[in-house]
Amino acid sequence: MSDSSVAAAISIEARCVRLQDKAADVAAITPVLERLPLSRRAASEVLIEVKAAAVNPSDVKAATGLMPYAVFPRTPGRDFAGRVIDGPAEWLGRDVFGSSGDLGIRRDGTHATHLVVEADALVEKPASVSWEEAAGIGVPFVTATEGLRRAVLAAGETLVIMGINGKVGQAAAQIATWRGAKVIGVVRKAEPYAGHASAPVEIIDSSSTDVAAKVRELTGGKGADVVFNTVGDPYFKAANQCLALRGRQILIAAVHRIVEFDILAFYRGQHTYVGIDTLAFSSIATGEVLRSLGDGFAGGHLKPFPIVDGAIYPLGQAQAAYRAVAGSSRDRVIIRPD
Numbered sequence: 585m586s587d588s589s590v591a592a593a594i595s596i597e598a599r600c601v602r603l604q605d606k607a608a609d610v611a612a613i614t615p616v617l618e619r620l621p622l623s624r625r626a627a628s629e630v631l632i633e634v635k636a637a638a639v640n641p642s643d644v645k646a647a648t649g650l651m652p653y654a655v656f657p658r659t660p661g662r663d664f665a666g667r668v669i670d671g672p673a674e675w676l677g678r679d680v681f682g683s684s685g686d687l688g689i690r691r692d693g694t695h696a697t698h699l700v701v702e703a704d705a706l707v708e709k710p711a712s713v714s715w716e717e718a719a720g721i722g723v724p725f726v727t728a729t730e731g732l733r734r735a736v737l738a739a740g741e742t743l744v745i746m747g748i749n750g751k752v753g754q755a756a757a758q759i760a761t762w763r764g765a766k767v768i769g770v771v772r773k774a775e776p777y778a779g780h781a782s783a784p785v786e787i788i789d790s791s792s793t794d795v796a797a798k799v800r801e802l803t804g805g806k807g808a809d810v811v812f813n814t815v816g817d818p819y820f821k822a823a824n825q826c827l828a829l830r831g832r833q834i835l836i837a838a839v840h841r842i843v844e845f846d847i848l849a850f851y852r853g854q855h856t857y858v859g860i861d862t863l864a865f866s867s868i869a870t871g872e873v874l875r876s877l878g879d880g881f882a883g884g885h886l887k888p889f890p891i892v893d894g895a896i897y898p899l900g901q902a903q904a905a906y907r908a909v910a911g912s913s914r915d916r917v918i919i920r921p922d
Contacts, residue, residue: 594670595623600659600696601902606649610910613647615902622698630671630703636719637694638663639917644910646689654689661694662687663722665715679709683722685865697921705867707874717888720916726873727862728755731834734858739764741809746770746819753814754779762885780887796825817843832856889916
């Protein structure tokens, strides 16, 4: 069967959030709802009825031009959960979720009633996980997984997470404790760890404690094998001071791009910096990462983020959802098309 004959099998008029052009700032983001025809274009693709889709900071940043390769007009959204309604027979009717670095950025994404994506990008949704929870797994868990993989975190090593109560920080804590690492979390004010973990997590309040000195104390003077810096430059110096000999710092974000860098301490400490950008991941590559976590979710070692009712928005309130994320909401913000 040719790809063209497959594409003609089902055609849907999808309701989609659309960004017509780059916005000057968050306040100027003015998404509109449009109806667009949507169908599979290739035998290797599926058509999904979207049940829930997450809103990530990258969705908002791309709307304001911070990703110069983002196309306009487009439908935003990287993370999704839904049901396959057209595609290869083995996928028809299955409940799935997934994520991507190109969906919603370089091509139309998930903030819509329907989505076309490669079948190899799909992950089967566990029955115990709600649509909203499944939609919220994507970007944070992919970012955390790839960071820890690239930094080669091993069982028995110590991981310090700067910004542990953010979603990537919580995902990293879940994965690291599941895999047998010791986790120390750094927060900016007095508060407990807010997420799930398979082992106790030590917390350091950076507003009242010398982070590097406390990490040295907790590790018997050795320091951290790996620091997962989810914040960027505000913690860059402290992260470097925490590192053990041959320690690795993972970086995924920045407030200001330029930092002071002690070259001598870097090479004498034999340190490594690991930069993670999941926007470079295709939908298929992202699906591979998510499937590697399947045993963790199935065994209860990993858990999706709780979704509160007040953080769920219909398609027609996409602007409010984007503003909530831009305002650094601690909640996982979800768009529910129905």
